[in-house]
Amino acid sequence: MSARLVKLARNAAVLVGRPSVLTGLMVLVGLAGLALRIEHALTFDGPGRGSDYLAAMRGVRWVLEHGAPFDASAPLQVNHYPPLWFALSALMLKVGLPERSLAFIAVVGWGVRHLLLARLLTEAAADRRWSRLLALAADAFLPLSVLMSGKVNPEGLHATLFFVALYFLWRLERHLQEPAGPRWQDALWFGLFAGLAFLTKQTAGVLVIAAVMLLCWHVVAQRWGKGSASCRRNILRCTGIAALTLVLVTGWYLGNNLIRFGTPTPGPYSLNRLTSRIMAENPLVYAKPILQRRPLGWFLPLDFGYLKHPIGSFNHGVRPNFWVPLIAGAWGDYCNRGLCRLSGGSLSRAYWGGWLVSDRCVSWLRGFLLLGLVLSSCTAVATSVVLVRFLRTAGASGSLVVPVAPVLVLAFLMVFATVYPFDRGQAVVKPNYLLAATTPLAACCGLALAGMSRRGRTELVHGIASVALALAAFMLVFERFG
Secondary structure (H helix, E strand, O other): OHHHHHHHHHHHHHHHOOHHHHHHHHHHHHHHHHHHHHHHHHHOOHHHHOOOHHHHHHHHHHHHHHOOOOOOOOOOOOOOOOOHHHHHHHHHHHOOOOHHHHHHHHHHHHHHHHHHHHHHHHHHOOOOHHHHHHHHHHHHOOHHHHHHOOOOOOHHHHHHHHHHHHHHHHHHHHHOOOOOOOOHHHHHHHHHHHHHHHOOOHHHHHHHHHHHHHHHHHHHHOOHHHOOHHHHHHHHHHHHHHHHHHHHHHHHHHHHHHHHHOOOOOOOOOOHHHHHHHHHHOHHHHOOOHHHOOOHHHHOOOOOHHHOOOOOOHHHOOOOOOHHHHHHHHHOOOOOOOOOOOOOOOEEOOOHHHOOEEHHHHHHHHHHHHHHHHHHHHHHHHHHHHHHHHHHOOOOOOOOHHHHHHHHHHHHHHHHHHHOOOOOOOOOOOHHHHHHHHHHHHHHHHHHHHOOOOHHHHHHHHHHHHHHHHHHHHHHHHHHHO
């Protein structure tokens, strides 16, 4: 049976494996992904289903009125945010553009990420077009990415700047293997875009951690003293350039926060009036040590109640779990933001936000989540494979920073939600927080597939992945337009 499957996969590879066909499919996938995001940006209901649309617009209008970064008098939901997206949005409104045009910041941002993903994969695996096509398809048809690319909030801009910075960090990683060492231009661009990403959202701080991990790995694993003196000088020069650029871009903001709030990185619960209210409402929770604020089951991806109730609702009795909103939000519509438009059966308001959802949508999303759960598991395996391959080959293959960055994003979110376990009424873990990790995870899928060496198994895995992603694309398009 396995021999027949391998033979079938080989025959399919002959049909679609020609370079011209695969290149055309890559272009087609990119255009389809862009069209989905443009359509969503043009039709989404901002005040109703805009994913913090009202809070974001209050922040934009506050910046328009005050002409300065947020202080404690700014709206509670946004006063901890860095100013870049709000300043850019305020500028667009000031020159006369309509509010809906702000959604195209995220649409254009996805286009930049997608093109840069294609370039990264081309540089890493120029002769593996099939692997690159599958990674680009995963990036194009992920429901969360489509939803957030048409919304008015900082997530789209942050995800773009985050991935641009990660791309240049990946280039630094690659050049570490060369006798001449890394290039100062890549260090400059990394520092610049990492700083801009931090000025959009503080989650970008994980990029600095990834860079430090890369430097430490090189010093320890590559035996620093055995490299050439010119290479060591280049590494030190690049480290200094990246650090200096990062400080120049973000220093004014961090200093301003230190003066105003007493901390360089204020969070949504670090301002006194909000912290006191939250703690007053939950005295028993916040009196506990941090490590006791969440049960063990909250950290484990073993709560599958969302497969029955794919849209979040406190009425369904699904207990809080870290992974539920992320997986259900990545492959469905956990926060009920209007992804599915199918009609049929009765309508219910028992979901997040109280907006009507048809029985047909619920059934469709259940099926999509089953497929998404499998694809998420495969993505986790691919991410591990890329990292292990890098460590086993001493950096000659795979990558350290590409898989580490999304893992750090998840860890950052997990730590934050552990410190502030306030789930009812405020979604501490939201699917949109995962957006910055989606393109790096797609890159991991492409790198893992491109690194496969056994021909029969390679074709079989690529064939199965092609069918799964084609099905995901069909389900996404059908639930939007069917």
